[in-house]
Amino acid sequence: xxxxxxxxxxxxxxxxxxxxxxxxxxxxxxxxxxxxxxxxxxxxxxxxxxxxxxxxxxxxxxxxxxxxxxxxxxxxxxxxxxxxxxxxxxxxxxxxxxxxxxxxxxxxxxxxxxxxxxxxxxxxxxxxxxxxxxxxxxxxxxxxxxxxxxxxxxxxxxxxxxxxxxxxxxxxxxxxxxxxxxxxxxxxxxxxxxxxxxxxxxxxxxxxxxxxxxxxxxxxxxxxxxxxxxxxxxxxxxxxxxxxxxxxxxxxxxxxxxxxxxxxxxxxxxxxxxxxxxxxxxxxx
Ligand SMILES: [Zn+2]
Numbered sequence: 001x002x003x004x005x006x007x008x009x010x011x012x013x014x015x016x017x018x019x020x021x022x023x024x025x026x027x028x029x030x031x032x033x034x035x036x037x038x039x040x041x042x043x044x045x046x047x048x049x050x051x052x053x054x055x056x057x058x059x060x061x062x063x064x065x066x067x068x069x070x071x072x073x074x075x076x077x078x079x080x081x082x083x084x085x086x087x088x089x090x091x092x093x094x095x096x097x098x099x100x101x102x103x104x105x106x107x108x109x110x111x112x113x114x115x116x117x118x119x120x121x122x123x124x125x126x127x128x129x130x131x132x133x134x135x136x137x138x139x140x141x142x143x144x145x146x147x148x149x150x151x152x153x154x155x156x157x158x159x160x161x162x163x164x165x166x167x168x169x170x171x172x173x174x175x176x177x178x179x180x181x182x183x184x185x186x187x188x189x190x191x192x193x194x195x196x197x198x199x200x201x202x203x204x205x206x207x208x209x210x211x212x213x214x215x216x217x218x219x220x221x222x223x224x225x226x227x228x229x230x231x232x233x234x235x236x237x238x239x240x241x242x243x244x245x246x247x248x249x250x251x252x253x254x255x256x257x258x259x260x261x262x263x264x265x266x267x268x269x270x271x272x273x274x275x276x277x278x279x280x281x282x283x284x285x
Pocket of ligand 1 (some may be wrong): 058060140141158
C-alpha cells in the first residue's frame with residue numbers, strides 16, 4: 001500500500017493505492033490523484049515489477065485522476081465501472097430529471113473513462129491472485145469493491161472505511177443503494193477490508209452491521225425531527241451535527257439530503273420540489 005500525500009477532512013490520511021501481486025504481473029488498485037511524488041513512486045514500479053492492470057474503485061478524482069497517465073506510461077488498460085450516471089437508480093434519475101438544484105458531484109472525475117468497463121461479477125486474474133468484482137454503489141453509483149479470493153480480503157474503496165462512515169451525496173450517492181451494498185457485504189465471507197482511506201479493518205462484518213445500524217439510527221433521528229414539522233436538509237444537519245465544524249455540517253447536510261430522498265422514494269415523506277438543500281420536507285400523512 002502507498003498512501004498519496006492528499007490528507008484532508010474528506011480523505012483522512014490520503015488516498016490508499018494498493019499494489020497486488022509481484023514480479024511479472026501486478027495490479028494497481030486506485031492509482032490516486034495527480035500528485036508528482038505519488039505518481040513518481042508508481043512510475044518507479046517498472047524498475048522491478050511489470051504492472052498489467054489498473055483498477056479503479058470509483059470515479060472520484062482522488063482515486064482515478066492519475067489512471068489515464070499511468071495507463072499510457074505502462075501501456076496497460078484501466079478497468080472500472082466508469083458510468084456513475086447510468087448506474088443511478090430509476091428514482092434518482094427521475095429526481096435529477098426534475099431538479100438541477102440537487103447539487104452533488106463533489107470530486108467527481110468527469111473525464112474518467114475506463115478502457116474496459118467492469119460492472120460486477122467479473123473475475124480478474126494474475127500470477128497468484130484472483131479478484132472478484134462486486135458492484136457496491138451507495139457512496140457513488142459506479143463504486144466497485146474487489147475481493148481478493150486467495151486471502152479472503154476485500155478492497156472496499158470508499159464504501160466501508162474504518163475512520164468514518166462514508167459520504168453519501170446525491171444524486172450519485174444513494175442511501176437505498178448503500179443499504180443494499182452493506183447487505184451484500186454482510187452475506188460474504190471476507191473479514192478483512194482494505195479501504196480507500198485509513199487502515200485495515202478487521203472483524204469487518206461486525207463493523208458493516210454497525211455501519212448499517214448507525215444509518216438506521218440517523219434515519220430515525222431525521223424522522224423524529226420531521227415529526228415536529230416541515231424542515232430542510234440543511235436545517236436538519238444543523239441539529240444533527242451541531243457541535244461539529246462547519247465543513248462537517250456541510251458534508252453532513254449532503255448525507256441528510258440522501259436520507260430524505262430515500263424516505264421520499266419509500267413514500268414516508270413529501271417535499272416541495274425542486275429538491276435542493278433548502279427544499280422543505282414533511283412526513284406524509
Ligand atoms: Zn470517493
